[in-house]
Amino acid sequence: MDKRTFIKSGLLGFAGIIASSFTARGMVSRILGKNAKRRSEFIQPGLPYAFDALEPYIDRESMELHYAKHHATYTQKFNEAAKGTGIFEKSIREIMGNISNYPLAIRNNGGGYLNHSLFWNMMSPVGGGSPSGILRDAIERDFGSQEAFMNEFNTAAQNLFGSGWTWLIIKDNKLVVTTTQNQDNPLMDVVADKGFPLLCLDVWEHAYYMKNQNRRKDYISGFWNVVNWDYVSQRYTNWQKRNTGIA
Ligand SMILES: [Fe+2]
Numbered sequence: 001m002d003k004r005t006f007i008k009s010g011l012l013g014f015a016g017i018i019a020s021s022f023t024a025r026g027m028v029s030r031i032l033g034k035n036a037k038r039r040s041e042f043i044q045p046g047l048p049y050a051f052d053a054l055e056p057y058i059d060r061e062s063m064e065l066h067y068a069k070h071h072a073t074y075t076q077k078f079n080e081a082a083k084g085t086g087i088f089e090k091s092i093r094e095i096m097g098n099i100s101n102y103p104l105a106i107r108n109n110g111g112g113y114l115n116h117s118l119f120w121n122m123m124s125p126v127g128g129g130s131p132s133g134i135l136r137d138a139i140e141r142d143f144g145s146q147e148a149f150m151n152e153f154n155t156a157a158q159n160l161f162g163s164g165w166t167w168l169i170i171k172d173n174k175l176v177v178t179t180t181q182n183q184d185n186p187l188m189d190v191v192a193d194k195g196f197p198l199l200c201l202d203v204w205e206h207a208y209y210m211k212n213q214n215r216r217k218d219y220i221s222g223f224w225n226v227v228n229w230d231y232v233s234q235r236y237t238n239w240q241k242r243n244t245g246i247a
Contacts, residue, residue, distance in 0.1 A: 042078055042088075044071060048120060048124075051063045051064040053125040054123055057225050057226050065206070066206060070116070071113070071117075074111075078110045080105075081105035085102070096187035096188045097187060097188070098189060099188040100189050107183070108183050110183075112183040115165055115185050119201075122199055124226060124231070128224065130146045138175055139175060141175075142176075153166060153168065153201075157220045160179045164180050165180050166179050167180065167193075167197050167200045168199040170195050171186075171194065175198070176195065197235075198239075203216060
């Protein structure tokens with residue numbers, strides 16, 4: 001490859017990553033409901049960064065398998081299970097909020113589809129640090145400090161038995177840490193802690209076993225280095241606007 005071709009390829013690749021980032025965020029917004037009536041299938045959102053972008057905290061091999069195999073399979077099986085059910089006409093919020101009325105294949109694969117779609121956006125190669133502004137204030141109000149919140153989240157993630165997810169949600173106008181089993185999520189009508197998800201962490205072994213083996217604790221501590229607080233804060237702001245009638 002000559003120098004000019006190399007530069008051109010690099011620019012195209014970078015533009016692709018930026019474009020897929022916007023596509024992914026727009027897609028998450030769309031799958032949550034805005035264009036439900038125009039949908040003919042559920043589309044797996046693009047990964048908003050390269051497979052190796054979160055190294056050394058999440059390795060390329062795990063990320064590729066997780067996105068291209070696990071998430072892709074949930075998406076495919078969700079679409080298969082959704083055929084003939086009328087679900088394509090409904091928003092994700094409606095589906096999750098009435099999940100007890102659907103077959104288990106919709107609950108498991110629809111949950112897997114949505115949870116991973118959210119999860120990719122919760123992380124960024126330029127993530128880490130801590131939140132600022134109104135999200136920081138809310139965390140300090142409801143947990144006492146960022147450190148206390150992280151300790152509670154870490155303990156919940158570490159102690160979750162088997163496969164599932166750890167969440168920071170808004171429940172009754174308060175920030176709460178909770179967990180769900182399998183591919184359930186806090187939007188579902190079957191879970192104990194229902195609420196609006198701000199942050200989530202996949203603690204299925206498929207998310208970390210290749211790199212961390214049985215050391216889930218290392219995976220959890222690495223996660224904080226890539227959390228995309230800008231995205232999490234944006235979710236909090238969007239929720240506030242909806243709940244105060246501003247937007
Ligand atoms: Fe996963």
